[in-house]
Amino acid sequence: MRQPLAQLPAELESAIRRIAQTPHLLLALDFDGTMAPIVEHAEDARPLPRTAAALAALSALEGTTTALVSGRALGSLRMVAAPPAPTLLVGSHGAETWLGPDSPPLVLTAEQSATLELARAAVAQATSLYKGTVAEDKPAGVALHYRLASKADGHAAVELVMEALSGNPAIHISTGKKVLEISVIKANKGQSLVALREYTQATATLFAGDDVTDEHGFEVLRPGDVGIKVGKSQTHAEFRIPKPQDLPMVLELLLAARTNGRPHTT
Template identity: 60%
Template sequence: MTIADLPVPLYDALVRVGHVPHLLVAMDFDGTMSPLVSRAEDARPLPAAAAAFAALSGLEGTTTALVSGRALASLRAVATPPEEALLVGSHGAEIWLGPDSTPLKLNDSQQESLARALHCVDAVVATHPGTVAERKPAGVVLHYRQASAEAASDAVEHVRNALERENGLFITEGKMVLEVSAIRSNKGESIALLREVTGADAIVFAGDDVTDEHAFAALTTGDLGIKVGPGATAASFRIPCAQALPAVLELLLSIRTSSGAPRTP
């Protein structure tokens, strides 16, 4: 998809928001900056999306951020974000706002809760072929994209039955993943924090997963939410897939670097 292919309502909304004095461009990563892949470690941003995002990061009056469910270390490894970009990992449990950011530390109670979650998910993975456990600083993720439908359903049921009534543990479901965290956090809280620390006049946020709905709900008048792909959403606009995102970022870059961005007939 090129800029000229963007739907007229979305194009016009991007032009409007692109002219604010200070714009925050916040993007989910998996399924948004990068197409979804079978193995999380194989994900990479689409080159055109990465290039436009990096160029936006270097502009005066423009702040960029990646807001992801991945742990920060994993996000840095696969996304190779520009130095200027702010980073939110683990659905908001980990936040990097620059060199002075404080690393995440769990208290004793949270560490005990996390240990229970790790033990449970590891046990489930050991008996359900195709499932994988991913450890994070504040949680553990059950991946079941490569499992059979029966194994996936049974694995999710086992984890839920064992942990969803546990005090100090919070369960979030996404696309072919179930995450158990010792910290309650979501992307909506992260968007609110990013708005506060950057002083942005408007926010553009794009995401594809159900976990991104918290972020869409946190947007306010003047902001712009873009759902990537199918599914019910609170976002005002939609693009069909990650491959359409570069056109969105390239239009914003054109607007922020020129006096205007006339639509191609």
């Protein structure tokens, strides 16, 4: 396997040094494929230790808000990410948000609950027919994972679910890497980033993500923000690093640049 970058691209390094000077920084990170390497079984994913350590240190800095913005259900995100206490959490691609202990839990309407049952049934049918496909239940949706299925089985499972659900206006479908995401709440990471920016009154945002669904996030960034795509595929992000193993260098540089001359809160 290729080694992590020996150093960051010069343009990215100077962008990090620049954003480190902003009065109120929002640091928002995707989890799987960004903080944590992609693994076969979702429950086995863990943040890279240097990434977790840098995030914890950044979350304790004054004028810095850390957030995880994930496609996972909040409960699953908490379990695998073990985020530092002050970190805000967005789960299910924005359908779930946790902004602190007073955050109200997600409550579906009766209509949304009924629609969700339809979606779960369609996905259950697909996973019973096609080997290697797995359902992931979320509070406002269900995901069909086909990472472990053959190409033909994965394709057939997706077709079946799309055919069953795609005409329903109460159902919102999006695709990620080897996953079909079905939600009864229309949400995406871009809307979540905008909401986090307003909630925190951040003066600049650094967002990093690896998947198609992170593109909504990159699209809402503004001049002075920093968007970092992890991996190779096409992106709206201005900057790119090859792998999750390259993220610690980004966060450690941000921490060092932001700590310089700035007081800590502990």
